[in-house]
Amino acid sequence: MSYQYPDDSLVLHTDLYQINMMKTYWELGRADRHAVFECYFRDMPFDNGYAVFAGLERIVNYLKEFKFTEADLAYLRETQEYPEEFLTYLKEFKFSCDVRSMVEGEIVFNNEPLVQVEGPLAQCQLIETAILNIVNYQTLIATKAARIKSVLGDDLFMEFGSRRAQELDAALWGARAAYIGGADATSNVRAGKLFGIPISGTHAHSLVQSYRDDYEAFKAYAQTHKDCVFLVDTYDTLKSGVPNAIKVAKEFGDKINFLGVRIDSGDMAYISKKVREQLDEAGFYDAKIYASNDLDETTIMNLKMQKAKIDAWGIGTKLITAYDQPALGAVYKIVAIEDDKGKMVDTIKLSSNVEKVSTPGKKQVWRITRNSDDKSQGDYIALWEERPDLQEEIFMFHPVHTYVNKTITDFTARPLLQDIFSKGELVYEVPTLKEMKEYAATRHESLWEEYRRDLNPQTYPVDLSTAAYNNKLSIIEEVKKGVQALYQK
Numbered sequence: 001m002s003y004q005y006p007d008d009s010l011v012l013h014t015d016l017y018q019i020n021m022m023k024t025y026w027e028l029g030r031a032d033r034h035a036v037f038e039c040y041f042r043d044m045p046f047d048n049g050y051a052v053f054a055g056l057e058r059i060v061n062y063l064k065e066f067k068f069t070e071a072d073l074a075y076l077r078e079t080q081e082y083p084e085e086f087l088t089y090l091k092e093f094k095f096s097c098d099v100r101s102m103v104e105g106e107i108v109f110n111n112e113p114l115v116q117v118e119g120p121l122a123q124c125q126l127i128e129t130a131i132l133n134i135v136n137y138q139t140l141i142a143t144k145a146a147r148i149k150s151v152l153g154d155d156l157f158m159e160f161g162s163r164r165a166q167e168l169d170a171a172l173w174g175a176r177a178a179y180i181g182g183a184d185a186t187s188n189v190r191a192g193k194l195f196g197i198p199i200s201g202t203h204a205h206s207l208v209q210s211y212r213d214d215y216e217a218f219k220a221y222a223q224t225h226k227d228c229v230f231l232v233d234t235y236d237t238l239k240s241g242v243p244n245a246i247k248v249a250k251e252f253g254d255k256i257n258f259l260g261v262r263i264d265s266g267d268m269a270y271i272s273k274k275v276r277e278q279l280d281e282a283g284f285y286d287a288k289i290y291a292s293n294d295l296d297e298t299t300i301m302n303l304k305m306q307k308a309k310i311d312a313w314g315i316g317t318k319l320i321t322a323y324d325q326p327a328l329g330a331v332y333k334i335v336a337i338e339d340d341k342g343k344m345v346d347t348i349k350l351s352s353n354v355e356k357v358s359t360p361g362k363k364q365v366w367r368i369t370r371n372s373d374d375k376s377q378g379d380y381i382a383l384w385e386e387r388p389d390l391q392e393e394i395f396m397f398h399p400v401h402t403y404v405n406k407t408i409t410d411f412t413a414r415p416l417l418q419d420i421f422s423k424g425e426l427v428y429e430v431p432t433l434k435e436m437k438e439y440a441a442t443r444h445e446s447l448w449e450e451y452r453r454d455l456n457p458q459t460y461p462v463d464l465s466t467a468a469y470n471n472k473l474s475i476i477e478e479v480k481k482g483v484q485a486l487y488q489k
């Protein structure tokens with residue numbers, strides 16, 4: 001295969017149909033019609049009670065230098081039958097949308113806008129694919145990491161997934177998302193270099209196998225490293241691995257930091273208890289037991305119930321691939337468009353499935369917290385012009401089962417969608433990754449425990465304002481009447 005074109009831009013990281021639609025809009029004079037699109041997911045990933053939003057920094061980088069390069073245009077010229085005028089339009093393209101978004105580390109829920117793009121229709125359309133690509137993966141992995149973190153507590157949580165990730169990008173951005181969601185470190189050195197994530201690691205079975213002997217291998221490692229964690233399960237954990245790790249630790253004394261041993265197979269509850277006894281008997285009370293091998297939040301919880309003596313956890317495959325739910329399923333839907341007279345009209349996508357009917361109109365998500373305890377009471381999705389933060393009380397009701405409702409007073413309403421780009425100009429200062437991680441942890445704390453548990457959490461209220469709800473109903477009626485009128489013709 002020959003790669004004729006340099007990979008010098010992300011602009012073509014889109015589905016062909018987006019560019020084809022751009023051509024329709026451009027040719028028929030619709031490209032610059034003002035439009036609003038919103039990105040959201042419909043179902044909570046892993047049946048979790050919340051999700052952790054991630055991916056904004058990459059969206060910022062993607063849009064910051066958003067221009068069709070000569071190579072992009074040359075490729076389109078060669079493969080598509082686009083008229084030269086359309087290619088000139090693409091060449092002169094200048095990104096000029098407003099982008100609003102949840103910030104990274106924010107706790108988010110289904111059916112609420114996470115990213116909102118407003119501007120010329122053709123531009124909003126073009127960037128759909130990449131935005132979904134980024135948000136879908138990073139939010140999924142950050143959420144999976146948060147689930148794992150919730151059973152690990154303060155135990156060391158290392159992300160070990162690179163070798164099993166879906167290719168290089170996933171390893172890198174997955175490591176970053178996992179860090180935001182709760183991991184303390186990654187084994188991926190490049191992720192450390194690029195993002196400043198702490199890196200950590202032990203050694204593999206191959207080291208031991210190459211020496212064909214635990215003692216010789218551990219000794220070799222100790223001769224060449226200060227910090228040592230020995231992998232003890234290559235031949236026989238209790239009869240050879242741990243005794244030889246202890247022997248080497250004693251021989252090297254202060255010349256090394258004997259941090260502990262790693263186990264990677266067998267019954268980890270039973271083995272870890274026996275390993276702990278052996279380490280303690282030898283006086284290595286501070287040496288830690290590291291574990292890895294297809295771990296996830298369920299296995300970890302089980303191991304903890306069995307009182308496994310594990311202090312540090314290396315988690316790869318099941319985290320980086322979001323093994324039990326490999327897709328978040330976020331979508332990007334048009335919610336308002338300028339009509340022929342230049343007036344903005346709200347749009348809807350109907351479905352026989354009530355949950356799938358989109359909510360028309362440009363919206364803001366307000367997080368409602370009670371002033372007395374600073375705990376989140378629910379999210380309130382209001383039409384853009386509404387100002388629930390200036391209201392004395394707020395009436396919240398379930399958007400399908402409206403009889404489930406409550407009135408809240410003495411509350412704070414915080415808008416969650418922040419300005420990121422204004423008319424194509426970046427107006428947001430991206431925080432450091434560490435700040436995002438800390439933010440995620442504090443937002444997580446502000447949730448009631450009932451929403452935080454991994455298994456069968458309570459459903460967090462994500463409600464529509466009365467105005468957004470009524471707007472939705474009246475548009476549904478309007479569309480239904482339009483469809484009936486068509487049939488009667």
Ligand SMILES: Nc1ncnc2c1ncn2[C@@H]1O[C@H](COP(=O)(O)OP(=O)(O)OP(=O)(O)O)[C@@H](O)[C@H]1O
Pocket residue numbers: 264265266267268269270292293294295299302303306
């Ligand atoms: N006490 C335990 N309770 C529950 N799950 C456990 C326990 N000990 C280990 N596990 C998990 O059970 C699975 C065992 O995997 P597997 O059958 O591959 O065993 P193994 O001993 O590691 O074999 P291999 O050497 O082939 O990796 C892993 O996911 C591991 O994390």
Ligand SMILES: O=P(O)(O)OC[C@H]1O[C@H](OP(=O)(O)OP(=O)(O)O)[C@H](O)[C@@H]1O
Pocket residue numbers: 160161163164203204205206264292293294295314315316317318
């Ligand atoms: O199980 P995961 O959660 O995916 O964690 C990563 C796994 O990768 C390594 O195994 P691998 O067999 O690839 O290499 P090794 O030779 O070092 O054991 C490590 O020992 C873990 O078991």
Ligand SMILES: O=C(O)c1cccnc1
Pocket residue numbers: 160161187200201202203204262292314316
């Ligand atoms: O450092 C380790 O122990 C490690 C790193 C990646 C995968 N498995 C183990």
